[in-house]
Every structure is written in structure tokens, then in C-alpha cells.
Amino acid sequence: MSAGPAVLMPGTGSDEIFVRSVFAGPLAAIGVTAVTPAPEPGDRLAVGFLTRLDELATAPLLVGGISFGAHLAAEWAVRNPDRCAGLLLALPAWHGEPRDAPASLAAKASAELVEREGLERALKFSVDGVAPWLAAELNRAWRRHGDGLAASLRVAADRPAPTLEALAELDIPVGIAACSDDPVHPARVAHEWAAALKHGTVRETALAALGQDRESLGRAAVAAWQVSRR
Template identity: 45%
Template sequence: MPTLIVMPGTGSDADFAARVFGTAAHAAGARLVALEPESDLFGGYRRQLDEFAADSDEVIVGGISIGAVIALDWVLQSPLADRCTGVLAALPPWTGAPGDCMAALSARLTADSVERDGLEPTIASMIATSPAWLADELSRSWRALASRGLVGQLRAAAGHTAPNLDQLAALPVPVGIAVAPDDPLHPAAVGRAWAHAAPHAAVREVPLTEFGLAEHLLGEACLTAWRAASSAATPAEP
């Protein structure tokens, strides 16, 4: 049985990642492992990925937003990545340096607000401008992560350089990408650029207005895209 190892987006946690990818893991016949972010965001994820991969014959890695970036980083860099058979990438945030990409800008502004105004006022401000489902989700996860390095995680993610297009072209495994055409923080064009650059990749769309109320739809879109990419990568029988 393969192990599907997934990571949440910045400011989110393992609980949400597990709900996003739970039904996809079941459909793929995989054991699901959702990783919690640590104060050392990237080092912590790399250590956890290596630990689980070392105990598995086959792994699929995935994530949401910066979690998808970390999944690609690991496949490109870890000596244990030869055990990986695919990547499920939900809502890619940027390619290469983040610059002023909306997801990075949002993370920086949230970190500034928590440091300047405090956690609860920042949550109140977020609630006032967010859909109810997102307000509920972020209120829960921000409070859960507040004592575990939330501000540092936000700043680390906002400054992290994702794989560039040349690096994506070296990906050795199929990639299934899910994009949301109505999500301004994660432009669908980024996910499509990832798919165009990677040797074996496919994209599926799922609107934010749909997966916001049924988060498993996002993971299922990744799985559907990965299966399409895997099929295209498999040589036809003679």
C-alpha cells in the first residue's frame, strides 16, 4: 500500500490537509499521512517527509499552496525521492521567487497584523472580509498554530523560492494539479504553467465556491489529474 504524505498551506494545519486529501487517498488505495507544520517550516517538513519515506516502499507526496511547493522541492532534492511515484499539487501559489504574488503578500500582511495588533484582532479583521467557511477554517487553524510559530511560518513561506520552470522540467514523476479559476491568491495560470513545464502533468479545475464547502473536491481533482498524467506517461503495450 502506498503512503500519501500531504502538507497544508501556510496558516493551515494537518486537519485541513487530511480533509482535502482523505477521499483521494482512499480512492488511490493509499495510507494518508497529513503533516503538521513546525516552527522550522521547511526543515520540519523535510525531516518528516524523509522519515515517512524511509519507512515506505512507495510514497505519493502532495500539498496545498506552499505545501505543494514543498512537495516539489522534496521530489527534486531528497535522496529518498526515488520512492515517490507522483505529486498531488493543489492551488500552486507561484513559480520561482514569490515577489509580490498575492499569496505571499497575504502571508506577509497577516504576519504584520498579528505582530502589530495581536491574534484576535487579526482574526476579527479576517472574518469581516472572508466567506464564512474560510473564516471558520482560518480562525481555528490560526489559534491552533499561534503557539507553534504561526508568524514565523507565514514569513518563511512568503519568502520561499519555488522551483522554476527549468527545475519543473526535471521532475521525474507524474504531477496532478488542481487549480481554482476564481481564487485570486492562487492564480490558475500558475498551475497551468507548472503543468506545461513538467514532463508528465495534467490540470483539473475546481472552483473555490465549490471546494470551500466540500474540501475533498480539491483533493479529488488532484487525483484525477495525476491519474491522467500517469496514463500519458505510461508507454502503450506493443
């Protein structure tokens, strides 16, 4: 069992509050502390997180995140294989170039909406008809990104994730969580990542479960990571 902390990063337009609600409990149950840096909104979103990982890696780190945060964690591990002790990844959205990945298209559409309508009207449109838990998350996190929201969304939408070939070079345990009913983060992508990895395991849950229990997603990733360590 890792005695050090795990550093977790949020997804596109999300924040450290949500990623902490997903991972802190499941990690505490196995004796690991969750460290959840806040996003640096705007065009430095990715650079800010990667720089923070460099600063925190005084010893090999367990790193992870949700969606775009999972991409950044894997990107950092590929660049720093000797500084990463393992990965906890939830809802990876693509590998390689984003192309027409649903999550990339959704982030671009949201950025355009924010730029055209302003934050408050964009939020009103974006939460209409969505599950109450997701509406609450968007209302909090988007406002916290503030004027940097559109740029944050574009950074996430356009940044390549590690290729399957790059993932295949990693020799660390990787736990991946997927939601079987999530069209924006298709479960097949999680399985493609796992198949490419030397030590990758997927555990599936559902968005319906996430709505009732944020930790359901974190538990799936942690359980998968524990299998990959054996």
C-alpha cells in the same frame, strides 16, 4: 495503483486537519492512505516538513500538499527524484522566487497584522467579510499555530518554489488542482507548472465548490494525477 501512503502538507497558516479533509476521501477511493503531518509552527515550518518526508521515505513516496505545502512537496521531489513516486499538488502559488505573488504578499500582510495587533485581533480583522467556511478554518488553524504564527507566515511568504527548469527535470506523474476563481493562487500558475513538467496534468475546480465540499479540490488533484500516470 500505488499501494503505499501519500504524505500531504498544508498551506500557509493552515493545518493538517484541513489538508486531511481535502485529500483523505479522494485517496481512500483509490486505495491510498493519506498521511498528514502536523505543521511545526515558527521558523522551522519548512524544515520540519522536509525532515519528516526524509524520515517517511523508506520507499518511494507519493507526496503533495496545498499551496505552500505543494511547493514543499515539489521542492522535496526535485531534491530526491529517486525517492518520490509522484506528486499531488493543489493551488501552487508561484514558481522560483515569490516576488510580488499574491499569496506571498497576503502572507506577509497577515504576519505584520499578527505582530502589530496580536492573534485575536488579527483574526477578527482577517475573517471579517470572508466566506464562513474560510473564517472557521482560519479561526482554528491560526490559533493552533499560536505564538509561531507570524514566523510561519513569513517562512511561507519568503521561500522560493521550484523553478520551471527544476520542475522540467522531474520524471514522475504529477496531478495539479487549481481553482479558476482564486486570485491568490492564480490558475495560470498551475498551468505553467504543468507545462514545464514531463508528466503534468491540471484539473480545475472553484473556491465556491471547495466551500461546499472540501474533497472537490482533492478529487481534482487525484484525477489529474491518474491522467498523468497513463
